[in-house]
Amino acid sequence: MKRVDMRTxxxxxxxxxxxxxxxxxxxxNQTKPRTEKMRQLINELLLTPLDATSNIASPMDIDRGKMLHIGKHVFINHHLTAMAIDNITIxxxxxxxxxxxxxxxxxDFSDHYVLEAAPILIKRNAWIGAKAVILPGITVGENAVVAGGAVVTKxxxxxxxxxxNPARILKELDEK
Incomplete structure (x- = not known):
């Protein structure tokens, strides 16, 4: 886990x-959805072109666009909140x-001006349900499903x- 002192x-x-x-x-968030202008703004936010097969619906709140890395055939529905002081890879x-x-x-519990950060990795073919929360340092494995409203701590x-809350294994799926 990396530590970042916001006072430095x-x-x-x-x-x-x-x-x-x-x-x-x-x-x-003020731009008409599904337009070329929106696509250009998203690319500017990410500092890299979003693959033509992927889409992020607005509105969204991404605090560090350059730390968000999105693959192909990805769909992110509206109201994504991404606090990305460390990398988020989808x-x-x-x-x-x-x-x-x-x-x-x-x-940090003893010094609130210090952030403790770790990357998030969402692996191929995962499905994250509505209102789920993925916490620092989490990897969501291939073909995994995070149920709506889950708080993923492991x-x-x-x-x-x-x-x-906290999320626990409910079912094992057949491997794909």
């Missing part, structure tokens, strides 16, 4: 990225429901369904 000069580039991403999310063929939160950081094995 080393945090200054993060503030620039927060402002850049916030301004772009505002503009995206591999190919992933579906993410509405109102999902991907959170790569938490505050890695999700491949080919499983997890749900609840």
């Amino acid at each position: 000069k080393a945090y200054a580039p993060d503030i620039i990225e927060l402002n850049r991403s916030g301004d772009l999310c505002f503009e995206i 591999e190919d063929n992933v579906m993410i429901g509405p109102d999902v939160s991907l959170l790569t950081a938490n505050h 890695n999700v094995p491949a080919n499983t369904v997890v749900g609840g």
